[in-house]
Amino acid sequence: MIHNFNAGPSILPRQVFEQASQAILDFNQTGLSILEIGHRTPLFQAVLDEAIALVKELMQLDSDHEVLFLHGGATTQFFQVPMNLLNDNETAAYLDCGVWGTKPIKEAKLFGHVNVAASSKDRGYTYIPRDFEIPADSAYFHYTTNNTIEGTQMHFVPETTVPLVADMSSDVLSRVMDFNRFSLIYAGAQKNIGAAGVNMVVVNKNILGRVTRQLPSMMDYRKHIENGSMLNTPPVFAIYVCMLTLRWLKEQGGVAAIEKINNQKAALLYDTLDSIPVFKPTVDKADRSKMNVVFVMENPELEKAFLELCKKEGMVGVKGHRSVGGFRVSLYNALPLGSVKTLVELMQHFALKHA
Template sequence: MKMHNFNSGPSILPQEVLIQSAEAIHNFNNLGLSILEIGHRTSWFKDVLDEAISLIKELMQLGSDHEILFLHGGATTQFMQVPMNLLDNGETASYCDNGIWGSKAIKEAKLFGNVHVAASSKDKGHTYINKGFTVPADSKYLHYTTNNTVEGTQWHSLPETEVPLVADMSSDIFSRPLPYSNFGLIYAGAQKNMGAAGVNLVVIRKDVLGKVQRAIPAIMDYRNHIEAGSLLNTPPVFAIYVSLLTLRWIKKEGGLAEMEKRAKQRAGLLYNTLETLPAFKPTVAKEDRSLMNAVFVMTNPELEAPFLDACKQNGMIGVKGHRSVGGLRVSMYNALPMESVEAFVQLMKDFSDKHS
């Protein structure tokens, strides 16, 4: 039975990346050594790191003003590392609260300075993006989550602000072209669109650093990681290698414009089907629906369990919604083939016909 992987993360990877990764575990670049056992300061790994950084800058169209880091700790670590480096005691940063990850980032930032919640969508259960807000001019930065994996919302344009933009792009990184040079800082866990779990990408515009007075632990100071070229401590070598393979695949397939085209095709088919089947109901405002994570419910809640059973029987995994919101969720990251969405849509139609 063919498996269709709709997991929200760790999630689907391109088949060729899986094959190449498996080969490298046994014999990396015909060296007779595994990627798991090469030294992180060898020229072999330096080539991996340099190429990955080069591809990121190429895909994002970034110049020398931005630095690329591969760090431990996932995006969650950045909830505190960002304000530790950018927000001084007594200063204020603005945050958008559009879901669980924005809320957690706010909680961590309050440990280092003042937080102004510039926009919130709590009033409607985070089913939309609140875009009508202003950012105080004295804010050190504006932090927002570009795509809310749990709630199924996504920013389809950049927030308008004069202060530096800080973005958690964990679930839509490399899925579309954006003016990436406009951001002061971007961070993203790799395990959705750019590789395997275990590494965190951080993209920093250098002019936002060095402005806080506090003492920063060495391992948490971005400047130290920049100086060490992501080798301040032993990096997650294998996870970075899988990211390199994934970045190569994105470029080979046509880059970010092609990724966005495919994302719109997948999401368009699914959302259009949801609109036409009475058994299912989308929960997110139409203009704010995510191209990565479609969240919806059954019109009759009693049919949810039978539908999830039907998904399991047909090799469709990861469809159950996040435990905090319930319902159903289909994640459609870069590597998901259109045929998986087509198969899921057909299952929805068959189920709806059977239970209408």
């Protein structure tokens, strides 16, 4: 049996794979594949409508928030956000807590001024800053809710009157939040809500239309809203997989139900790491991610042996990011608690052998 701890693209529910694979052969008993149906036909419109409705339901969004499914992944949003929200003479505030903080900061500087409100670079991005101020005149405040590479997570929403923009790519719909507090949320689908190839954007339409620059149509959120995410040919199959995954999440009991399971998985793994001297978590306890658990070994010479054991036992994706090293175990929504239990047993066995 394979246990998939990949950081992304990552594990999806088994029933989503089965339904998607069937749709490739025959979509809804039409005799057509989901890969060949017209995107402007009622067949796909129903898919898109359901996907949008499920996002609105699961996030409990108000009528001011619109849901878009766009090309380009989260990386495109690094520049599309400031292009739409930041004038040349304005300043946006950003939080720098790792790779996915520094990259959007770089892109935003192409469109206006950037104030780095706080950074955890001084300690290798192993914690989340808390005592920082967001200037009231900021165009918006951008932060990444979960840092996939470094293994940190924001367990609070900043208190501010400034519009909030969040990259939720790696923890969206994994825990209960007041999503209406955000003016704009974006998330690449390939970690918690679907397959690679589509980016979900949730935007409060009242924040749009304030920049003075001319926007290319494909970069203008308002044009995408007007055209219902079909300004051009959308990534049909990726949206379909999102719809199936969102449907699965609703069947599990929604966000509150999956959060309880996610808390169990994270608690089990962190408790094990804290109790076995062989392993060493790298992140401050208060800021540990419940999606991406990052750790090293007290004796680095044992890392290769542990990786080989994981490979032998079907543990996939446990090697840390190349920029960090060590190990990373991703606990996304679709990962069963049983996989974490199996990994924990393996870790305990390894620790006994090498104590």
